[in-house]
Amino acid sequence: MKQARLVASVLAAGVLAAGSIFGATPRGIAQQSDMSDLSAADQAANYPASLEVAIERDLATDPITYASNSLAAADASATADALRDQLADNFGGAWFDPAAGRLNVAVTSQGAADMVRQRGAEAHIRGVNEERLIEVSADLRAWIDGLPAERRALIYGLSTSAKTSSVTLAFSATSAGRSLAAELPGDHGVELNTEFVLEPPQTQQAADLLGGQGISAAAEDGSELASCSLGFNAIDGQGRALALTSGHCATDAATILAADGTEIGVPERVAWNSIADGDDGDDYASVRVQNPNLIAQPAVTDWQGGTLPVEGVVAPIEGMQVCHSGQTSQWECGQIQQVDVEVRVNGPDGTVKSQRSFWYDACTERGDSGGAVLAGTLAVGLHSAGALTPDDRRCLSTIGEQNIAFAEPLATDVIGDFGDDLRVLTTTADTDGDGVPDHEELAADRTTVHDANGDGVPAFLDPDEPTLGVPVVTSPEDGSRHTERSLPIVGTSKPGATVTVTYRGQSHLVTADDRGEWRLPAEEQLALGHYEITVSQSWTATNGSQWQSGETTSGFFIAPGPPAITSPQDGAEIDETAPMIFGTGEPGAVVELTVDDVDLGTASVVDDNGEWSITLVEPLSHGSHTIAAVQLVEDVGSNPTSITITVLPSEGGHTTVIPEAPGGPGANPPTGGDPDLADTGVSVALLALLGTAGLVAGTLLMLRRRREQLGVAGQTEAD
Structure with a gap:
């Protein structure tokens, strides 16, 4: 049995469908289709006139508003799943408000409410989280299972509602059903509601074929077992056509026929079981298409000789407006009332199944079972069951004015069960990412595999069909910079392909290995500058x-x-406002500095010993500064090297004073223009402490020699 998230119980027959899951797979769209380019206007432009009539009749809205709501609801569904994981125990359920076009989320804390609002949704603080609803549903399910069979049959369903944070049980509207409702165990800390229903839901098969878009199930002797509707076309893992319908439509069938008696194929995987028996409560079937003249398309009939495209797959969410297409009702529309529902359904063979569904309030009729349920042009589910009046009049409103219909969700149930062995055909799906939709890469004969290049990979999974893709250069990466001058060219391509690499004016041929990897070895040292690589492949x-x-x-x-900065060191704290910057680099290179991203406009040539130095001309303010150096070799710049230093204020709050040269103001420096004193930053206070001219001269001589050892700035500055 699948992992349950909401352990609901049996959902009410024909009256109230609800929001509890029993044995459901984790929600989330199992099949992704590219719907990023869809717009409400684009969707509505594809609607046939008959669907427009149903939208206006059943939803009291216009087609563009309905299309806009379908896209907004799809986005809300995905956001709700993300919030469920993000909020954990603070998550209380979610629903979509089509009038406001907005996601609503129940939460149990103010912090969770803030997170919901950050996602653009409306938050509702409640005292009950989703896990508590699960627990209450499980308790009530245990109570139901403990009843005698004849009393258990009086309960048509159990459901939970995210919108009201409540649990509802639906009972038979007989005196026995009402009597049992009075025995309902109470005080669960959660609001419990009871509803009373005249008739349980029925699987909706037609006694007679109506023609058109219906299907029928035939036994081995050719007799008809069921008359239903086709849901959606799909493909298996090899790209061969499958058709989806309800499981109860295909049970015991030997052949599935079109409305005109043409053979479609044979049931391949049929799921029509009951949660009460320890199964998953599924109602779906895949039909292996065996008629080569039938071309499966990503579309639903528009009942006027044309089609409505199926542009994606979306998980159901409360409040989502949907329309159903079936052979009897054709187009009927409604709104999803609750999802993750367990419902007791009377089957065609007289058995009762507890199945997992979502409830929507569209009118449905016999023969509609298996039909397509869509939100705009997005596939949502397969119609499974609905409520009928005892005399089979059209549609039954047992809860106020709401119709009762149930459907098997595609994204969370059907597709999840098949995994990669089934993909609903849509106009947007492009599994191999080659820019060609999957449905255009299938064989003309949909019963066969399309593999034009014979590599064993179906075309819709092979990016090298319908055309051979270009190889990829993985190293050096496009736009990358390198200091290593001996670089091999490495890439990927079709395994065994011959790759032509055009590089530095020459073409080279290399062969990819069985993993699709190829390599052009480095031949010689590269000069500085830009290089281009052009590649193609043949196979x-x-x-x-x-x-x-x-x-x-x-x-x-x-x-x-990059050059190196050797002094000051990164992170140094200094009290000089105009320090000299020392470093190393490539001999002959020109080094340029920036301070706090401002170009100083000065440069230094790296000497033969690989050393350079630059004196900052403009004093630095107190505080942190970033000094960056780049070197240019043959007019090609390097990546920068940077350090961060902090200039401290001098003691007493005074800034550094540069002493006059010997001889008084305006006198020349003692060594022909070498400004030792200015560069050393010897303060007047220090000179006073030295006390004598001899000591001063000795100090200047010592500083001059240090300068000569490190390289005089005046000798390395560029003009």
Whole structure:
């Protein structure tokens, strides 16, 4: 049995469908389709006139508003799933408000409410979380299971509602049912509601074929077992056609026929079981299409000789407006009232099944079972059951004015059960990401596998069909910069393909290995500058066909390594406002500095010993500064090297004073223009402490020698 999230119980027959799951797989869209380009206007433009009539009749709205709501509800469904995981125990359920076009989320804390509002949803603080609803549903389910069979049959269903944070049980509207309702165990800390229903839901098969878009199930002797509707077309893991319908429509069937008696195929996987028997409560079937003349399309009939495209798959959410397409009712619309519902359904063979569904309030009739339920052009589910009056009049409103219909969710049940063995056909799905929709990469004969290049990978899964893709250069990466001057060219392609690498004016041929990896070894040291690589590939398929890809070009840059800053050290704290910056680099390179991203406009040439120095001309303010250095070799710049230093204020709050040169103001420095005193920053206070001219001269001589050892700034500055 699947992992349950909401352990609901039997959902009411024909009166109230609800929001508890029993044995449901985790919610979330199991099949993703690219719906990013869809718009309400685009959707509505595809609606047939008959669907527009149903939208206006059943939903009292216009097609564009309905389409807009379907897209907003799809987004709300995905957001609700994300919030369920994010909020954990603070999550109380979610629903969509079509009037406001907004997601609503029940939460149990103010912090959770704030998180919900940050996602653009409306928050409702409640005292009950989703887990508590699960627990109450489980307790009531245990109570139901402990009843004698004849009394248990009086309960048509059990449901939970995220919108009201409540649990509802539906009983038979007989005196025995009302008597049992009075025995309902109470005080669960959760609001309990009771509803009374005249008749349980019925599977909706037609006694007679109505023609058009219906299907029928035939026994081995050719007799008709059921008359239903087709839901959606799909493909298996090899791209061969499947058709989806309800499981109760295909049980015991040998063949599935079209409305005109044409054979469609045979049931392949049939699920029509009951949660009460320890199963998953599913009601779906896949039909293996065996008629090569039937072309499965990503579309639903519009009942006027045309089609409505199916553009994606979405999980149901409370409040989502949907429309149903079936052979009897054709188009009927309503709103999803609750999801993750368990409902007791009377089957065609007289058995009662507890199945997992979602409840929507559209009118449905006999023969509609298995039909498509859509939100706009997005596939939501397969119609499974509905409530009828005892005399089979059209539609029954047992809860106020609401109709009762149940459907098997595609995203959370059907697709999840099949995994990669089933994909609903949509106009947008592109599994291999080659820009060609899956449905355009299937064989003309949908019963066969399309693999034009014979590599054993179906075309819809092979990015090298319908055309051979271009190879990829993985190293050097496009736009990357390198200081290493001996670089191999490495990439990926079709395994066994011959890759043509055009590089530095020459073309080279390399062969990809069985993993699709190829390599062009480095030949020689590269000069500094920009380089381009153009690659293409050719390949001979196992069936002998020849394939040639297009070309793709990437580029990289060879740059000198960054210079080093040796003094001051990174993180140093200094009291000089105009320090000298020392470093190393490539001999002959020009080093340029920036301070706090401002170009100083000065440069230094790295000497033969690989050393350079630059004196800051403008004094630095007190505080933190970032000094960055780059070096240019052959006019090609390196990546920067940077350090951060902090300039401290001098003691007593005074700034550093630069002493006059010997001889008084305006006198020349003692060594022909070498401004030792200015660079050393010897203060007047220090000179006073030294006390004598001899000591001053000795100090200046010592500082001059240190300067000469490190390299005089005046000798390395560029003009």
